[in-house]
Amino acid sequence: MKLRYFSHSAFQITAKSNKKILIDPFLDDNPTSPVKSDDVSADYIILTHAHGDHIGDAFKIAKRCNSLFICVNELANYCSGKGFNAHNMHIGGGHNFDFGRIKFTIAHHGSLTPDNQYGGEPSGVILSIDGKNIYHTGDTGLFYDMKLIGEMTPIDYMLLPIGDNFTMGITDAVKAVELTNPKTAIPMHYKTFPVINADPNEFKDKVEKLGKKSIVMEFGQEIEL
Numbered sequence: 458m459k460l461r462y463f464s465h466s467a468f469q470i471t472a473k474s475n476k477k478i479l480i481d482p483f484l485d486d487n488p489t490s491p492v493k494s495d496d497v498s499a500d501y502i503i504l505t506h507a508h509g510d511h512i513g514d515a516f517k518i519a520k521r522c523n524s525l526f527i528c529v530n531e532l533a534n535y536c537s538g539k540g541f542n543a544h545n546m547h548i549g550g551g552h553n554f555d556f557g558r559i560k561f562t563i564a565h566h567g568s569l570t571p572d573n574q575y576g577g578e579p580s581g582v583i584l585s586i587d588g589k590n591i592y593h594t595g596d597t598g599l600f601y602d603m604k605l606i607g608e609m610t611p612i613d614y615m616l617l618p619i620g621d622n623f624t625m626g627i628t629d630a631v632k633a634v635e636l637t638n639p640k641t642a643i644p645m646h647y648k649t650f651p652v653i654n655a656d657p658n659e660f661k662d663k664v665e666k667l668g669k670k671s672i673v674m675e676f677g678q679e680i681e682l
């Protein structure tokens with residue numbers, strides 16, 4: 458399985474089955490992404506919430522690739538209402554797809570769509586693919602139930618925001634890693650805009666002081682999981 462990071466919260470997973478799953482594909486208007494939406498494809502698109510920096514180019518990509526949206530009910534209905542295929546889920550629920558299992562978690566944040574419609578509750582998502590569990594927290598503040606999430610599903614890779622202002626900053630993100638106890642922590646949602654200009658290596662150093670592993674992915678980099 459491969460994990461590619463575009464910057465911000467945008468990732469692409471390519472499963473061993475060759476199915477491609479995009480998460481929060483904010484590319485064309487994202488000043489830090491070296492990749493534009495015309496250059497990516499997706500069988501599935503997961504949106505953690507409805508903010509513009511997460512929906513991003515999802516509709517453009519879905520139209521070209523006939524992708525299936527996977528998100529919480531209200532946001533899935535918003536996608537269906539625009540003529541796209543969507544699988545409605547909700548927080549706490551899991552479902553087996555042909556590439557693996559998806560389960561939605563809570564996230565403490567907002568979820569208004571760019572055209573001011575209610576996007577449902579914001580979420581995080583656990584992807585269980587090819588024997589590994591990846592937890593993309595979405596945009597969130599720190600919450601103690603991350604401990605429960607890690608206990609119920611041992612996490613191999615935790616993708617979490619460190620940029621502060623809209624989400625956890627570095628101190629809270631390090632605590633989130635301590636609570637969730639993943640094997641490897643990967644920082645996201647930083648440097649995109651001046652207001653979220655955090656240093657990922659400071660996060661990495663602090664995570665390593667906990668005796669845990671952290672990878673700072675370059676924008677555009679793809680790694681083998």
Ligand code: NI
Nearest residue numbers: 506508566596
């Ligand atoms: Ni947001």
Ligand code: MN
Nearest residue numbers: 508510596623
């Ligand atoms: Mn965001």
